[in-house]
Amino acid sequence: MYTGRQVNRETSKHGNKASLYTCVRVYLSTLSLWLLPLTFLALAFFFPLSKILAFTLSPSTLTLENLRNTQHVVLFTFYQATLSTLLTLLLGIPSAILFSRFDFRGKSLLRALTAVPFLLPTVVVAASFNSLFGTHGLLSTFYSFLFPLSSFTLHPSPFILILIAHLFYNTTIVIRIVGAALSNLNPKLEQAARSLGADSLRVWLNVTLPLLRPSILAASLLVFLFDFTSFGVILLLGNSQLSTLETEIYFQAVRQFNLPLAALLSIIQLLCTLAVSILYSKYAIRSTQYASRSTPSRRPKTLKQKLFTTSLIFLLSTFFILPLASLPFRSLTRLEADRGQRSEVQYGFTTDYYKELFINRRGSVFYVPPFQAILNSLTYASATVILSILLGFPAAFALAHPTRLEKILDPLIMLPLGSSAVMLGLGFIITYGKWLASPWLVPFAHTLIALPFVIRALQPAIASIPNRLRQAASTLGASPLEVWKNIDLPILRRATLAAATFAFTISLGEFGATLLISRPEYPTIPVAIERFLSQPGGLNYGQAMAMATILMALTTASILLIEKFRLPNASEF
Amino acid sequence: MLEVKNIFKTYGDNPLLKNISFTVAEGETVCLLGASGSGKSTLLRMIAGLESPDSGFIFFDGLDLASTPPHLRDFGLVFQDYALFPHLNVNDNVAFGLKMRRMGRDEISERVASSLELVNLKGFGGRSVNDLSGGEQQRVALARALAIRPRLLMFDEPLGALDRTLREGLLNELRTILQKTNIPAIYVTHDQEEAFAIADRVLILHGGAIIREGTPADVWANPMSAYVAEFLGLGSVIEGKERGKTKDGMWKVESEFGEFVVGCEHKHSKGEKVHLLVRPFVEESNRWSSSPARAERSDSEDEASRDVSRPEGNNRNTIRGVTSDVVFQQDKFKVTLDNGLYVYLKDAPKVGKKIAVGVKVECLG
Structure with missing residues (x-):
C-alpha cells in the first residue's frame, strides 16, 4: 500500500506534465488548422468590413443630406421586399398544403421543379423573365405580331416583373419550411378538433394555422431576407429606374464613384439583414418544436379537393416551366430585324446568337470575343474550387471535433454568408482598389462566398468518420499517414466532390461581387449577360439569351452532380 | 509474454x-x-x-x-x-x-x-x-x-x-x-x-x-468478497454478526434471516460484522418442506422448523420464508422468498406458501 501511494504521488506530478503537454499540442494543432482559413477571412472579409465601417463613420459621410438621400431607397427596399414576401406566402402556403397533404402523379417531379429557380444564378432567372415578359420577350412580340396596330403593350411594368421574379425564386422556401411543419403536425390534433365539433375551416383557423405560425414566420423572414438583398433581379429587370439598397450601393460605387455613400448604404443594409437574420434563427428553432409523427398524404377525394389540387398543379407547372422553357427557346429564335435589315424581318429558328459569341466585333460591348467570358468563368470557377477546398478542409476538420475555440469560430466563419455579395465587392474595391486591374481578385471574392458552403458540405462527412475506424486501422499496422490515405480520404471523396461542385456552381453564377470588381476585359458569364442586356438591339439581346442558356445548362449539370454526391440527410438551408 | x-x-x-x-x-x-x-x-x-x-x-x-x-x-x-x-x-x-x-x-x-x-x-x-x-x-x-x-x-x-x-x-x-x-x-x-x-x-x-x-x-x-459474489450473481449476499464458535470450530453468525453456522478460515472476533453468501443451489436433491397443517394453526417458527428435514454434515443451514415469486428456468425454478433471498429448486412450490430450504452458506469475510 505504501509503495503504491508513493508511486501515485510521483505519477500525478508526471501526469500533470504529460497532460499539459498534450493540451498544448492539441491546442497548437487546432490553431494550425485555423491559420489559413482565419488569415483568409481576416484579409478578405473583416479588414474590408472595417474599412467600410471607417468610411461610414467619418463625419463627411454621416451628413443629413446623405441620410436623406438614403431614405427613399430604404423605404423602397422594405416596400418591395414586403410585397414580394406576401405574394410568396400567397402561392407558397397552398402549395405547401398540396405537397404535404396530397398524393398525385408527378409529385416529386413538380416539387423538384419548384426548387430549380432557387438553385439557378440570379442572372439566369432575370434573363428567363426577360425572355418571357420583357420588351423583346416572347409574350409581347407574339402579341404585337398578332395585333400589329394595337397601341396596348403586353409586358408588365418593371416593378410587377420584379415581384413575379421574386415569387418565382422563393416559393420553394415556403413549400419546404411550411410543408415540413405541416407533414410533421400530429394528425390527431385536427381529428380531435373535428370530433369536438369544428368544421374544416374552423379546424384550419383555430388549430392548424396557429400551430404553423412559427414555421410560416420563419419562412417569411427567410423569404424577406432574400428579397431584401436581391440584386441581379432588381438590376436586370428594374430597368435602372427602380433602386433598392443593394443596387444603389452598386450605382453609387461604380457609376457615381461615391464610395462613402456606398459604404453608408451597405452598413444600413448590413444592420437590416442582421436584425432579420436574428429573428429568423429565433423562429427557425421554434418552427420545429411541434414536430411529431408525420401526417400521411393521400389522393384527393372530394370534389373540392380535386378542384384545389388540379388547379394548383396546373398553375405551378405553368408558372415554373414557362420562364425556364422560354429562355432556351428565345435564344434560338429570331423575332426582330438584325443589324442592317431594318425593313425585312426574318422570323424563325436561328443559331446566330450562339455563333456570334465566338466573334469579336468592332464596337461591340466587349474587347474580347464573348466566348472568352465563358472561358473566364470556367477559369475563375476552377480557381475558386481549389482555393475554397484548400481553405475549407482544415476549417471543416477543426469544426468536426469542436472545442471551445471552435464554438466561437463557427459563427464567425459563417458570417460572410449573411452579408450581401455587393457589399463584399465594395469592401474589395475600397481595400484592394489598387489591385483591381488584376483578374485574380475575382476568385478570392468567390472563395469568400463559397467557403461557408464548402465547410458545411465537408464538416458532417468528416465528423461521420468514427475515430475507432482510424484506431482499428492503426492497430492493423497503418501509420498515421496511411490511416489518412486509406480511411479518411476514400470516405471523404464523395463529400469533397460535392463541396467542389458547390464552389464551382457558386462561382459560375456569382453576380453581385463580380460586377463590382471584375475588369471590363475579363468578363464572366453573368457580367456578360448584364452587359448584353443593357445594350440595345436584337443581336445583343439574343446573345444574352444564348449566354444565359449556357449558364443554365452548366448550373443544372452541376446541381445534378451535387445531388449524386450529397450525403443523405444533409440539411437544405 | x-x-x-x-x-x-x-x-x-x-x-x-x-x-x-x-x-x-x-x-x-x-x-x-x-x-x-x-x-x-x-x-x-x-x-x-x-x-x-x-x-x-x-x-x-x-x-x-x-x-x-x-x-x-x-x-x-x-x-x-x-x-x-x-x-x-x-x-x-x-x-x-x-x-x-x-x-x-x-x-x-x-x-x-x-x-x-x-x-x-x-x-x-x-x-x-x-x-x-x-x-x-x-x-x-x-x-x-x-x-x-x-x-x-x-x-x-x-x-x-x-x-x-x-x-x-x-x-x-x-x-x-x-x-x-x-x-x-x-x-x-x-x-x-x-x-x-x-x-x-x-x-x-x-x-x-x-x-x-x-x-x-x-x-x-471462492469469490472472497461481497462485491465479487454480488457482481458474479453467485447468490444472495447478506450481512451478519459473529456470535461465537461452535464445538466443532465453526462460527455462529446471526442475521435478520436467522442464525447460520459457517466454516471459514478468516480470523473473526465475537460481535464482528461479516458478509455471508447464500448459495442458491440447494444441497442434496433440492428438497424443500412446507409447514404442515399443524404449523399453520399455531404459526410459530419453532414448530415449523421442527419438521424441516435438515441435511446432514457440513450444511446445517436453513432459510425460511413465504414464496413470493416462482420463475421457470429450463431445468429448475428460481424461487424468491418474501425476505429477498432466492434459491433454485427442482420442483416448485406455489406462490404464497411458507417453506424452509436447506442451503449452503459461506463466509465472505
Whole structure:
C-alpha cells in the first residue's frame, strides 16, 4: 500500500506534465488548422468590413443630406421586399398544403421543379423573365405580331416583373419550411378538433394555422431576407429606374464613384439583414418544436379537393416551366430585324446568337470575343474550387471535433454568408482598389462566398468518420499517414466532390461581387449577360439569351452532380 | 509474454486505474471482467497503444512498449462495434493489415482466404460489409485481426451488440479459434457468463484495482468478497454478526434471516460484522418442506422448523420464508422468498406458501 501511494504521488506530478503537454499540442494543432482559413477571412472579409465601417463613420459621410438621400431607397427596399414576401406566402402556403397533404402523379417531379429557380444564378432567372415578359420577350412580340396596330403593350411594368421574379425564386422556401411543419403536425390534433365539433375551416383557423405560425414566420423572414438583398433581379429587370439598397450601393460605387455613400448604404443594409437574420434563427428553432409523427398524404377525394389540387398543379407547372422553357427557346429564335435589315424581318429558328459569341466585333460591348467570358468563368470557377477546398478542409476538420475555440469560430466563419455579395465587392474595391486591374481578385471574392458552403458540405462527412475506424486501422499496422490515405480520404471523396461542385456552381453564377470588381476585359458569364442586356438591339439581346442558356445548362449539370454526391440527410438551408 | 506493471490513469480528477499489474502467458486467454466504467476498456486501449498511462509500464517479451506507436505493436484489436471500414468489402477489410505490411498479392489473398475460413465466412469475400448481419460483421472483424497473425489478440466487449443465442455460438467458435491458433488473448467484458466460458484466467476490476484474480472455477468457488459474489450473481449476499464458535470450530453468525453456522478460515472476533453468501443451489436433491397443517394453526417458527428435514454434515443451514415469486428456468425454478433471498429448486412450490430450504452458506469475510 505504501509503495503504491508513493508511486501515485510521483505519477500525478508526471501526469500533470504529460497532460499539459498534450493540451498544448492539441491546442497548437487546432490553431494550425485555423491559420489559413482565419488569415483568409481576416484579409478578405473583416479588414474590408472595417474599412467600410471607417468610411461610414467619418463625419463627411454621416451628413443629413446623405441620410436623406438614403431614405427613399430604404423605404423602397422594405416596400418591395414586403410585397414580394406576401405574394410568396400567397402561392407558397397552398402549395405547401398540396405537397404535404396530397398524393398525385408527378409529385416529386413538380416539387423538384419548384426548387430549380432557387438553385439557378440570379442572372439566369432575370434573363428567363426577360425572355418571357420583357420588351423583346416572347409574350409581347407574339402579341404585337398578332395585333400589329394595337397601341396596348403586353409586358408588365418593371416593378410587377420584379415581384413575379421574386415569387418565382422563393416559393420553394415556403413549400419546404411550411410543408415540413405541416407533414410533421400530429394528425390527431385536427381529428380531435373535428370530433369536438369544428368544421374544416374552423379546424384550419383555430388549430392548424396557429400551430404553423412559427414555421410560416420563419419562412417569411427567410423569404424577406432574400428579397431584401436581391440584386441581379432588381438590376436586370428594374430597368435602372427602380433602386433598392443593394443596387444603389452598386450605382453609387461604380457609376457615381461615391464610395462613402456606398459604404453608408451597405452598413444600413448590413444592420437590416442582421436584425432579420436574428429573428429568423429565433423562429427557425421554434418552427420545429411541434414536430411529431408525420401526417400521411393521400389522393384527393372530394370534389373540392380535386378542384384545389388540379388547379394548383396546373398553375405551378405553368408558372415554373414557362420562364425556364422560354429562355432556351428565345435564344434560338429570331423575332426582330438584325443589324442592317431594318425593313425585312426574318422570323424563325436561328443559331446566330450562339455563333456570334465566338466573334469579336468592332464596337461591340466587349474587347474580347464573348466566348472568352465563358472561358473566364470556367477559369475563375476552377480557381475558386481549389482555393475554397484548400481553405475549407482544415476549417471543416477543426469544426468536426469542436472545442471551445471552435464554438466561437463557427459563427464567425459563417458570417460572410449573411452579408450581401455587393457589399463584399465594395469592401474589395475600397481595400484592394489598387489591385483591381488584376483578374485574380475575382476568385478570392468567390472563395469568400463559397467557403461557408464548402465547410458545411465537408464538416458532417468528416465528423461521420468514427475515430475507432482510424484506431482499428492503426492497430492493423497503418501509420498515421496511411490511416489518412486509406480511411479518411476514400470516405471523404464523395463529400469533397460535392463541396467542389458547390464552389464551382457558386462561382459560375456569382453576380453581385463580380460586377463590382471584375475588369471590363475579363468578363464572366453573368457580367456578360448584364452587359448584353443593357445594350440595345436584337443581336445583343439574343446573345444574352444564348449566354444565359449556357449558364443554365452548366448550373443544372452541376446541381445534378451535387445531388449524386450529397450525403443523405444533409440539411437544405 | 505481456506484462502490465503499475499502471495509473486519471481522467480529470477521477482516478480510473490505480496500480494495475498483471501478466498474460503464451497461449493464455485472460478475461478482464468489470462493470461499465471500471476502466477495463481504457486498459485495453493502453495496451493497444491508443492511449497512454499516466505512469506504469507495458512490456511485451521483456521490451517496454511505451515508445512503440500502435501501428507497430502487432497487436490485433476487435472492437465492440466491429469498426469495419465501410468503404471496403469483406476481402479488403481483412486484407487491410496485410497491405499495410506490404505483403505480396498472392500471399495476401492466401491469408485472407484462410482467415475467412477460420471464422466460417468462406465465400463472403466479395460482399459489402454494410450488408452483413451483426454476427457476420463480428466474424469479419475477427478475421481482420487474425489475418495479421498478431502477437496478442484483444477483444473489447466483442459480443456486446449481439443477441443471446448468437453470442453463445460465437463464443464457442472463438474459444476453438484461440485454442487452435495459440495466440495469447485479452478479453474485456462485463458479462460473467461470457468471461467464465472463454477465460483461462479471470481478473475482476473494481474501483480502479484488480480485486480478484484466478481461474473461473476458483473464482466461482471462492469469490472472497461481497462485491465479487454480488457482481458474479453467485447468490444472495447478506450481512451478519459473529456470535461465537461452535464445538466443532465453526462460527455462529446471526442475521435478520436467522442464525447460520459457517466454516471459514478468516480470523473473526465475537460481535464482528461479516458478509455471508447464500448459495442458491440447494444441497442434496433440492428438497424443500412446507409447514404442515399443524404449523399453520399455531404459526410459530419453532414448530415449523421442527419438521424441516435438515441435511446432514457440513450444511446445517436453513432459510425460511413465504414464496413470493416462482420463475421457470429450463431445468429448475428460481424461487424468491418474501425476505429477498432466492434459491433454485427442482420442483416448485406455489406462490404464497411458507417453506424452509436447506442451503449452503459461506463466509465472505
